[in-house]
Amino acid sequence: MDKQSALKQVQELHELLNTYNYEYHVLDKPSVPDSEYDRLMQELIKLEEQFPELKTPDSPTQRVGGVTLEAFQKVEHRTPMLSLGNAFNETDLRDFDRRVRQAVGDDVQYVVELKIDGLAVSLRYENGLFVQGATRGDGTTGEDITENLKTIRSIPLRLKRELSFEVRGEAFMPRKSFERLNELRLEQEEEPFANPRNAAAGSIRQLDPKIAAKRNLDIFVYSIADLGGIGVQRHSEALDLLEELGFKTNKERRKCDSIEEVLTAINEIQEKRSTLTYDIDGIVIKVDSLAQQEELGFTAKSPRWAIAYKFPAEEVMTKLLDIELSVGRTGVITPTAILEPVRVAGTTVQRASLHNEDLIREKDIKIGDTVVVKKAGDIIPEVVNVLVDLRTGEEKEFSMPTHCPACESELVRIEGEVALRCINPQCPAQIKEGLIHFVSRNAMNIDGLGERVVEQLFVEGLIKDVADLYRLTRDVLIKLERMGEKSTDNLLQAIEQSKGNSxxxxxxxxxxxxxxxxxxxxxxxxxxxxxxxxxxxxxxxxxxxxxxxxxxxxxxxxxxxxxxxxxxxxxxxLGVNTEYKGPKLIKAEDSDSYLAGKTVVLTGKLEQLTRNEAKEGIEALGGKVTGSVSKSTDLVVAGEAAGSKLKKAQELSIEVWDEARLYEELNK
Missing domain, CATH: 1.10.150.20 (5' to 3' exonuclease, C-terminal subdomain)
Structure with missing residues (x-):
């Protein structure tokens, strides 16, 4: 076969396999048996082996798992992946609705979506081609998991239109895939995963994509990160567009015209939760209008136009066997309940924080009590109350110690605080916890230096403070338990890279x-x-x-x-950077820009700039960006479909610019 004929056949196979894949994994309506799909895939593999130059990044053969990675590369999110604020009851939801209507008026519609219990990811497309996938990480920086995400067959490798944008979704493991995986792990005498979420997270972060490919993960895409230039006015329209482009979105979403309809939808979804083929841990409520979303804006951590309603926590009974004490990095002594193992919300719980002595007294907790346990927000185990009627008389009172369990120093209670605290700066427990904090994701972010490794290094006297981390050598690390040559080299590289942090x-x-x-x-x-x-x-x-x-x-x-x-x-x-590397903060007196010293509010949809680019540009010229219009506001920049903030600015006679005027000022 000549190359031209092979190219034509490859293109035909691409089209067929992509169609069959979409029908099976997105529409759940297969039109051909698996044997026919497998036959065509083998035909394509052989052609690509014969003509390697015809293998493209969007070929269906790229879903089987690429080359094993040595480590995940860091990815800076172009638009931050913020977390959502939480609501735990009807009052919280009504408060959210009240805040929204106070800001944008009573004409508000909501979209109610299922909160999938998985792993948040971003997918970046250039001219319709999937080029990069990343984990959420700390919201600003994630990890490049492109090869693993390619193995999820419901993610299109090429879109039906040549768009360049970033979408967000939740990768998850369906319940059937989870059951099959755990059966296999038990057969191989391996520890089963506790729940589908842990299994999905473990699978998506495999360094060998071939392992991820065998785990049968799935995804629901739920938003477009930057809607500039996409041409939609509502979140619900964006979801419809994602479907048209070939993405899998969750069909259980609903549009609601009031908070009453939202509450009704939540009750209906809760009733059918157990019948779903995947796990959910709540409901997400979003303002539908994108203009109103712009109007509402963001807090430092989350959007004001969305909230996550968390399902009431499952409560179970168990025995409180003992109370242990731990010393935190700030010296706070925290009592922890040691429980008879019990299943709560999908995982086995053996420990629960008791926070402080006052809580133990308030709940009248004794060692040996039968207690009710739940997971706050389906995550953190806590003791709800004691079943006093089940006491036998053998239960024991618990008293907090007078001296630190780690260093024997006398404990103090600082005025105005509830907690007991060890104030010895040489306390080994505090030093160890401080080391664990130093290497954590939001701090120096040293991959491979997990809690176990840090504890081992500390106990063996190899590190006494954070400076010692930068003195570690290959000879020292390779002798540690479970540290092979590759993991040692990766850890040393991660330590070296951390020196350059801002x-x-x-x-x-x-x-x-x-x-x-x-x-x-x-x-x-x-x-x-x-x-x-x-x-x-x-x-x-x-x-x-x-x-x-x-x-x-x-x-x-x-x-x-x-x-x-x-x-x-x-x-x-030791070479650790001690300078700031981000955008410089220019003081008003050092800038000759008109924006210097001005308090600016951004409203409406911007076309040429993202909201972050506009904010950083204003701050770089000595201005300050705030979220609400008041008498102290100097300037409002109004994009398309600007609403109540623009109206308020006009009422207060505040200067208003369009985006073009701002763009001109930023690029002088």
């Missing part, structure tokens, strides 16, 4: 009291180097928006400590 990750990793990830970024932007931050006075810190008295005091106290000063010097000498 300052905010280091600040968060150091575990300064009251300084979370967001505050760490604010401090890094403001002071740019750790030396500048070390010199900062309490007054300079308080002058920064979002930095309060407690945080300012904590930062000053932390950097005044000689041991901390020595640690920072060590980290610098």
């Amino acid at each position: 300052l905010e990750r280091l600040l968060f990793g150091l575990g300064i009291r009251h300084v979370g990830a967001k505050a760490a970024k604010t401090l890094a932007q403001q002071f740019e180097t750790i030396e500048n931050l070390q010199k900062a006075s309490r007054e300079e810190l308080i002058a920064i928006n979002e930095i309060g008295d407690k945080m300012a005091d904590a930062v000053v106290t932390y950097f005044e400590n000689p041991d901390v000063q020595h640690l920072i010097a060590e980290l610098k000498s």
Whole structure:
């Protein structure tokens, strides 16, 4: 066969196999038997072996699993993958509805969707071709899992239109696939997965895509990340468009004209939850109008136009066998209930946090009690109450200790706090927990340095502080349990890469009291180097928006400590970056832009810029972007379909620009 004939046959096979795949995995309406699909696939494989140059990235043969990876590469999300705020009851949902209507008026429609219990992923397409898939990660940075996602047959490798955009979805394992997988694992004397979500997460992060291909994962796509230029006005229209393009969306979604209809839909879905072929852990409610979504905007963590209703937690009875104590990285002593193993919401629970002594007294918890346990938000086990009537008289009172269980130092209760705290800076438990925090995803993000490895290194005396992590050698690591040559090399590479992190990750990793990830970024932007931050006075810190008295005091106290000063010097000498690498924060007095010192509100749909690009551009010129219009607002930039914010700006005689005027200012 000549190349031209082979090309024609390959194209025909692509079309046939893609059609059959779509009918089977998306429409659930197969038109040919599996044997015919397999025959055509083998025919295509042989042609591609004979003519390798005809194998394309969107070929159906690419779904069987590519080359084994050594590690996952990091991916910066172009649009952040934010989490949703939670609602746990009808009152929470009505409060959400009230906030929405106060912001955009009473003419609001909602879309109700199932909250699939899986793993959030993003899929990027260029000119209709699937080019990259990533995990959510910390919402800003995820991991490249493109090859594993290609094995999910309901993900189109080429769209029906040549669009360039990013979509979001939930990869999951259907219940039948989960049951088959666990049967196989038991046959092979392997530990079964606890639930489909854990199985899906473990499968999607396999370094060998061939393993992921055997796990029979599926996906529901639920949104387009950046709708600029797509030409839809409502979220429901975007979902319809995704279907037209070849994506699998969830058919259980509903449009509702009021919160009453939303509540009715939730009750109906809860009744049929057990009959679904996949697990769900709640319902997502979204404002349908994209213009209203723009109007409502975002908080630092989640959109104001959507909320996740979490199903009431399953409650079960079990025996409380003992109460153990743990010491956190800030010295807080936390009691933990040791339970007789019991199945709750799909997993076996043996431990549950009791938070503090006051809670134990309030609930009258004794060792040996029969207790009711649930998972808060279907995730965190907690003791709900004690079944006092089942007491036998053999139960034992529990008292918190007076000294630290890890270092024997006397415990203190700081004024205004409930918790007991160990204030010994040399407490080994605090140091170990601090090390675990330092390497975590939101901090220095060192892959391969999990809790088990850190604990082993610490117990064996190989690391005493975070600087020691950067002194680890191949000879030391390769001797550790379960550390082969490849995992050792990958870990050393990850440690080396972490040296280049921007300052905010280091600040968060150091575990300064009251300084979370967001505050760490604010401090890094403001002071740019750790030396500048070390010199900062309490007054300079308080002058920064979002930095309060407690945080300012904590930062000053932390950097005044000689041991901390020595640690920072060590980290610098070991090559750890101590400078901010993100967009520079230009002070108003240093900018000659019209936007310098201005408080700006963005509203409506922008066509030339994403919302993040516009925000970063304004801040780079010394301006400040806020979410609501008030008398202190200097400028409103109104995109297409701007609503109540534009109206309020006009009422207050605030200057209004269109996007073109902003674009011109940003590109001077």
